[in-house]
Amino acid sequence: MYWYVIVVGVLSFAYVFYMLLYIKGWKNTPEFVPYKENGTSRVSVIIAARNEERCIRDCLDDIVHQTYAPELYEIIVVDDFSEDATCTVVESFNLPNIRLLYLKDFLSEKYEKRSYKKKAIETAIQESSGDLIVTTDADCRMGKEWLATLVKYYEKKRCKMIIGPVLFVNGENIFEEFQALDYLGMAAIAAGSLNFNFPTLCNGANLLYEKEAFKKVEGYTGNENIASGDDLLLMHKIWKQWPGEISYIKNRSSVVLTYPQHFLKDFFSQRLRWASKSGNYSDWKIKLNLFLIYLFNVAFFINFFYSFFNSAVLPLFIVQASIKLVLDFVLLYSACTFFNRKKLLSVFLISELFHLAYITVTGLLGNIIRPVWKGRKI
Numbered sequence: 001m002y003w004y005v006i007v008v009g010v011l012s013f014a015y016v017f018y019m020l021l022y023i024k025g026w027k028n029t030p031e032f033v034p035y036k037e038n039g040t041s042r043v044s045v046i047i048a049a050r051n052e053e054r055c056i057r058d059c060l061d062d063i064v065h066q067t068y069a070p071e072l073y074e075i076i077v078v079d080d081f082s083e084d085a086t087c088t089v090v091e092s093f094n095l096p097n098i099r100l101l102y103l104k105d106f107l108s109e110k111y112e113k114r115s116y117k118k119k120a121i122e123t124a125i126q127e128s129s130g131d132l133i134v135t136t137d138a139d140c141r142m143g144k145e146w147l148a149t150l151v152k153y154y155e156k157k158r159c160k161m162i163i164g165p166v167l168f169v170n171g172e173n174i175f176e177e178f179q180a181l182d183y184l185g186m187a188a189i190a191a192g193s194l195n196f197n198f199p200t201l202c203n204g205a206n207l208l209y210e211k212e213a214f215k216k217v218e219g220y221t222g223n224e225n226i227a228s229g230d231d232l233l234l235m236h237k238i239w240k241q242w243p244g245e246i247s248y249i250k251n252r253s254s255v256v257l258t259y260p261q262h263f264l265k266d267f268f269s270q271r272l273r274w275a276s277k278s279g280n281y282s283d284w285k286i287k288l289n290l291f292l293i294y295l296f297n298v299a300f301f302i303n304f305f306y307s308f309f310n311s312a313v314l315p316l317f318i319v320q321a322s323i324k325l326v327l328d329f330v331l332l333y334s335a336c337t338f339f340n341r342k343k344l345l346s347v348f349l350i351s352e353l354f355h356l357a358y359i360t361v362t363g364l365l366g367n368i369i370r371p372v373w374k375g376r377k378i
Contacts, residue, residue, distance in 0.1 A: 001312065008299050008316050012323055014292040019327040025192030026334060032153050032251040039151035043073040044130030048120035050080035052138035057089050059138050060098065068147040070097055076128060078103055078120035101127060118220040118230045125214060133214060136256060137205045145253040150208050153249045160213040160245040161238050163190055164206030165255045167339060178351040179260035179267070181332060181344045188335040191248040198285045199239055199246055204231035206256040209238065217241050236282055252339065271358055275366020294363045300324060301360045328352060
């Protein structure tokens with residue numbers, strides 16, 4: 001019991017350390033206020049789409065109605081072997097700056113890699129004309145100033161990659177509101193960790209990077225057999241090549257909205273897919289960070305149940321609960337306040353239980369089980 005208390009104490013200290021880092025880093029990340037002058041960079045917006053007939057029309061409609069000069073950006077949609085009317089929807093736009101590519105035209109029949117999305121993005125980049133690459137997903141929505149804001153931020157910073165905030169649309173039930181709150185926490189952690197020079201999170205639904213930077217790090221080479229990671233693993237490669245040349249844009253107009261999972265099965269499949277790439281991170285600092293936080297949550301999960309059978313464990317559980325609840329709330333309150341989502345804090349307590357359960361389960365199974373995503377085992 002003595003050594004167990006020591007271990008839990010070390011894990012609790014690590015959790016406090018990292019959470020305070022995230023909180024301070026998020027608060028220290030300055031809000032970007034766009035200047036009036038228009039951007040001048042040529043941009044290629046890339047969407048890898050598979051079975052997205054229900055969503056992609058709204059996404060494309062948002063992108064073609066951007067305030068950014070239409071002659072300065074193109075939209076490239078890569079169809080990833082869709083089995084629905086995705087391509088028909090894209091073709092119906094019939095606009096000169098929208099291009100539809102079919103992934104099947106660029107893959108040999110012997111292609112056996114798991115990373116179809118990476119291949120789709122890589123193909124689009126090879127066919128693109130822009131100097132800047134912006135990736136998003138077919139089920140996303142964005143405001144009219146989204147692209148202009150990203151470009152203005154790039155032209156001010158001139159960094160190799162820009163991480164944009166991705167949030168969920170307002171949920172219709174507690175489960176969806178939990179996901180929305182969880183995403184807000186991820187946005188704050190992405191900014192906070194980057195502020196202290198160890199980028200931990202990003203989301204491919206809202207990324208901008210230089211095409212030449214992508215080529216310089218050889219894109220996804222070395223990660224072809226990893227189903228996920230078109231965002232994080234690329235970010236790590238760029239950071240390794242150019243430390244300090246990645247920036248987070250803290251601005252409401254740069255937000256991309258996406259939709260929560262409606263069913264528990266789909267939610268866990270998504271999170272298992274995300275967890276599957278964790279073993280492939282190259283930076284030991286990031287691995288240590290994620291590993292210690294995961295072990296803290298596992299210990300918390302164990303102590304929660306063990307305290308019902310052994311009263312000696314109860315003080316450990318109370319200490320861990322106090323640490324987690326206070327620090328998580330401070331981070332989420334700050335993020336919710338900035339993005340005008342404070343109503344989501346009403347589900348904070350129940351969200352903590354959801355979060356604890358899914359982190360423990362997906363962290364364990366993410367590198368063991370191959371989840372099914374959009375009808376494909378990855």
